Amino acid sequence: MKRRLFISFFIPVFLLVVAFMGIVGLLSFRTYNQQLENDLVSIVSLISYDTQQGIKNEDIINKYDVIGKLSFIDKEGKLITSFDSAIEDDKNILAREEVKEALKANIGSSLRYEENTKEFTFYKAFISAGEIIIIAIPLISQSALIIASIGYIFLAVLLTIGISGVFSYFFYKRNIEPMMILEKYIRRTYKHKAIAQVGIQSLPIELKRIADIFKETTKSLQEYAEKEEEQKLYLYSTIDTMVDGFIAIDENEDIKLINKSAISIFALNKENVIGSNLLVQTQNFELSNAVKEIDNTVTISDLVIDNKTYKLTIYTLEKNMGKLIILYDITKLNQLENMRKEFVSNVSHELKTPLTAIIGFIETLKDGAIDEPDTARKFLGIIELESQRLEMLIGDLLELSSIESNKIDRLNEDIDIKDIAGGAIEAFKTIADKNNVALVNNVTGNYVIKGNLELFKAMLYNLISNGIKYNVKDGSVSINCKYLGEGIVMEIIDTGIGISKDNLFRIFERFYKVDKSRSYDPESTGLGLAIVKHILELFDGDISVDSILGEGTTFRIYLPKKEV
Amino acid sequence: MSRGSFDQALADVNQDIVELGSRTIQVLEKTKVALTNLDEKLARQIYNDDDFIDAKEIEISEKCMNIIIREQPIAKDLRFLLTALKISSDFERICDHSAQITKLTRKLLKHNAGTLPAGVEEMFDITLDLTRRIVKAYATNDVDIALGVYDDDDRLDQAYKTMVKWIKSEIENNVDQVDQYMDYLFISKYFERIGDRTNSIAKWIIYKEKGTIRHYYNMKNI
Structure with missing residues (x-):
């Protein structure tokens, strides 16, 4: 690029200089010829004067020897006196161009290359006192001309190249190089997507202005692109989140x-x-x-x-x-919706079943059974049982709803697990004996947590009661307690009938009963484990259950030991 | 047809096959609902909709043949078109089997069948899983998924064998319910066949991607 630009500038300059020098050379040559012609005219009149004065031809020739060689010829072309060997040898002098012209117009001239002397010679012929006089002025011999010219030509060429080179160099320095710098600056900026560190201070003012405009444009484009990128990123991360x-x-x-x-x-x-x-x-x-x-x-x-x-x-x-x-x-929403539907239908069913029995027996009593004291007593007993069941159910529902709606106070009571476990075992002793189930209290250490005492009791009683209810003859229910990390783990282990895997994850749902055939159990509302789970949520605790069908079930309660 | 429109035509066929495959999944899903709920209306609808699937298969075949005749494709493009012909017919067969299952669903209703036996449901789940995976393998050109389907077909065969044994013992015990158990037997057979179809599709997907048709025993050595 640089070289191409330099050469394309150098060649025209070189040609221009050559042409200029050629023209100068030509002009000076012509001026020299003109001068010579004029000089010769005055010389011709001097010689004419001398011949008319009757001076001898030899003397005239000697007098003007410095200027040129003179020859005297008569009008027939016969040589009178001559020192010029070229003319002496010439057989036909009258055929010479300058002589022909002189015969016609008294004076004639001619410039030509003389074969005999091997010189460029200028001839002038004129007629004076009846004789033709020829002056031959040798310009320069051919070889001398060539030798002399070579030096000059060589010098001229060197001069031309030198002048063109220097001129081209300065032109390049002044005009091309700044453009190259500007180009480099733009190219690098584009390539690295950042303003290039190329010195543009040295640029001429016009190019510097262009560079400044480019810089500003680049900057504003960069800012725009950055803003766009930010917007895009913002949009993407919004959508992604x-x-x-x-x-x-x-x-x-x-x-x-x-x-x-x-x-x-x-x-x-x-x-x-x-x-x-x-x-x-x-x-x-x-x-x-x-x-x-x-x-x-x-x-x-x-x-x-x-x-x-x-x-x-x-x-x-x-x-x-x-x-x-x-x-x-909407998977979870659908599940919740299904649970809600199931709950409503369960509650209605659970409420309706005892009511149907109550209404049925009342009607039978009204229809006459009241008059049979034994039957009436039996029926009233059933009605009482069903009413108690209703009360229990409503009680459980109210408890559940109060736990759920967080309307529990007294959350900072000390709960001594060892005490409560002992009390619970005492309370369930009668019923456990009736079912032939042994109750084992393995809680020996001192475990105290904070929370609502009544709720804790309700939770534990629910689990022990389940353990007894779903046990086998000569089975057992044992309570263990130990520290685990930051909290306490309680285990209520029974050797009962166990729960199948399909049912295991549903037992904490309200009204879910594993054994459908026992669904009408006057002592079960189907809400016990749901209450347990909600109470534990209140304690920030958790519950898990392991069970093997026919071998027994273990409920594991985790209670964090923090200040409530 | 320029190169661009030729590529577009191939992409069209590819999309058609994925559509046929995803439709097949949908048909199987609906068939499952119809079978588990013994829904006669849905069963009839699926049976009638099978015509659309047949039409789609013919459409794909015509497109493929058109391209083959006009463009005389070679190498990968030709393999793709041959595979398209094979796979579309496999999907169509799966839908046919599905339609047959819906027909049996209606029969089951007539025979007063109860809840669906766990074995049938298990086979249905495996079948659906295999079909879903094979459609994914085709759509994503994933040879590994195709190989997985190839392997897992054994699960279905095993389930079928267990099912046959179970049906045999049930028939021996409940002679009066022979009809119902025969229906279950046929249904299981159809699942087994659908499994074979997914197997065949797996083979063609591997052919499409790798350029070799291999027998089962050296399937792993591609």
């Missing part, structure tokens, strides 16, 4: 944007999702069909993917830009 699945597709149903949730919902490979077809990626015909079918409005439907239910919402973007798909996980 969304819990709902989010997919944006174009009019060909190719994915344009997708967030992490959507990727995990469809278990996609993050690498090649963007730009790929929605159906090809998700292999979900229902989704792709729903997307295809809607045109401008929002569509909402349920979509089941991997046992999870999603609310599918599709929006059509303006200007035919594609569609937005949003998947909102």
Whole structure:
């Protein structure tokens, strides 16, 4: 680039200098000829004067020997006197150009290369006193001319090259180099996406102005790009943090944007999702069909993917830009809704069963059974039992609801687990003996926690009562307690009938009963374990259960030992 | 047809196959609902919808043949088209088996069958899982998933054998419910066949990606 620019400038300058020198040379040569001509005219008149004065031809020749060689010829072309060997040898003097001219117009001249003398010679011929006089002035011999010229030509060439070179160099320095610097500056800035550290202070003012404009433009573009990038990042991270699945597709149903949730919902490979077809990626015909079918409005439907239910919402973007798909996980909501429905139907059922019995027996009594004292007593006994059951049920429901709504005070009582376990075993002694179940208290250390004493008791009694109720003959219920990390772990272990795996995770639901055939058990409301679980939530505790069918069940309670 | 539109035509066929596959999954899912709930209306609807699947398969075949005749593709493109022909017919067969299951669902209703035996449900779950995975393998060109499906077909075969034994003993004990158990036997057989189809698809996916058709015993050595 640099060389090309230098050469392309050097050559024209070189040619220009050559042309200039040529013209100067030519002009000086012409001036010299003119001068010579003029000089010769005056010489011719001097010689004419001398001949008319009658001076001898030899003397005249000697007098003007410095200027040139003179020859005297008569009008017939016969040589009179001559010192010029060229003319002496010439057989036909009258045929010479200058002589022909002189015969015609009294004076003639000619410049030519003389073969005899091997010289460029200027001839002048004129007629004076009836004789033709020829002056021959040798300009320079050919070889001398060439030798003399070579030096000059060489000098001229050197001079030309030197002048052109120097001129070109200065031109380059002044005009091309700053442009190269500017180019380097722009190129580097573009390449590194940052203002280049190229010194532009030395640039001429016009180029510096261009560089400054470029710098400002680059800076503002950079700022703009940064802002755009920030906006993009903000948008992406917003979409990515969304819990709902989010997919944006174009009019060909190719994915344009997708967030992490959507990727995990469809278990996609993050690498090649963007730009790929929605159906090809998700292999979900229902989704792709729903997307295809809607045109401008929002569509909402349920979509089941991997046992999870999603609310599918599709929006059509303006200007035919594609569609937005949003998947909102409603699995838990559906579960809760189902639980609520089940609870309502359970409560109604549980309340209705004793009431039906009560109403039935009252009607029978009214129809006459009241008159039979034994029957009446028996019926009244049943009515009393059922009413007690109703009371118990409502009591449990109220307790559950008060725990749930956090309307519990006295949360800072000291609870001595050893004491309470002992008391509980004392309280259940009668009923345990009746069922032939042994109660074992293994709590020996001092375990004290803070909380509501009554609730703690209710929880423990519920678990022990279950242990006795679902036990076998000659079985046992034992209570253990130990420290674990920051808290206390209590175990209530029974050797009872056990709970099957299918039922294990549902036993803490309200009204859930493992043994459906025992669902009408006057002593069970189906709320016990639900109450236990809610009480433990109040204590910031946790409960887990292990059970082997036919061998027994272990309830493990974890209680944090912190100040409540 | 320029190179661009040729590629577009191949992409179209690919998308059609994925659509057929995902439709097959949907049909199986619906069939499961119909079978577990003994829903006659749904069963009839699935049976009738099978025509759409057949039409789709024919459409894919025509597209493939058109491209083969006009473009005379070679190498990977040709393999892709041959695979498309094979796989689309496999999916169509799976849907046919599904339709047969819905027919048996209606029969079960007539025979006053109770809740679905756990064995049948288990087979259905395996079948659905295999189908879902094979569609994913096709859509994502994932040879590993295809190989996994190939292996897991054994699970289905095993389940089928257990099922046959169970049905045999049940028939011996409840002679009056022979019809019902025969239905279960056929249903299980269809699952087993669907499993074979997924196996075949797995084989073709591997052919498409690797260019070799291998027998079962050296499937692992590709």
